[in-house]
Amino acid sequence: MSINKPSYNKPSSTESKNIEISKIKSNYGEEWLAINVSQNQDGNPIEGKVVIHEPDQNTFFKKVKDRRKGENAEEHLYWFFNGSVALKEVD
Numbered sequence: 288m289s290i291n292k293p294s295y296n297k298p299s300s301t302e303s304k305n306i307e308i309s310k311i312k313s314n315y316g317e318e319w320l321a322i323n324v325s326q327n328q329d330g331n332p333i334e335g336k337v338v339i340h341e342p343d344q345n346t347f348f349k350k351v352k353d354r355r356k357g358e359n360a361e362e363h364l365y366w367f368f369n370g371s372v373a374l375k376e377v378d
Contacts, residue, residue: 305335305336306335307334308322308334312369315337315369317342318368319342319367319368320340320367321337321338321347323362323363324363324364338364339351339366347366
């Protein structure tokens with residue numbers, strides 16, 4: 288049985304312009320996102336570029352770790368899960 292996920296208007300992977308965080312959130316659903324922040328206001332990110340998006344948490348953090356090496360070590364990354372979280376019931 289397959290689950291139908293909503294479709295989102297994701298920018299192409301080669302897009303290099305900065306986008307408002309609110310627009311990024313509306314374009315990438317049910318995924319982990321890492322955004323290279325280009326502009327913030329009072330410490331809150333308001334604009335940036337998606338550098339990693341991945342539905343799987345383990346794969347996402349491996350990609351973040353790999354990106355933090357070398358030339359990208361000084362990036363200001365804002366990362367989060369952009370979707371709903373299913374809570375497990377505890378007995």
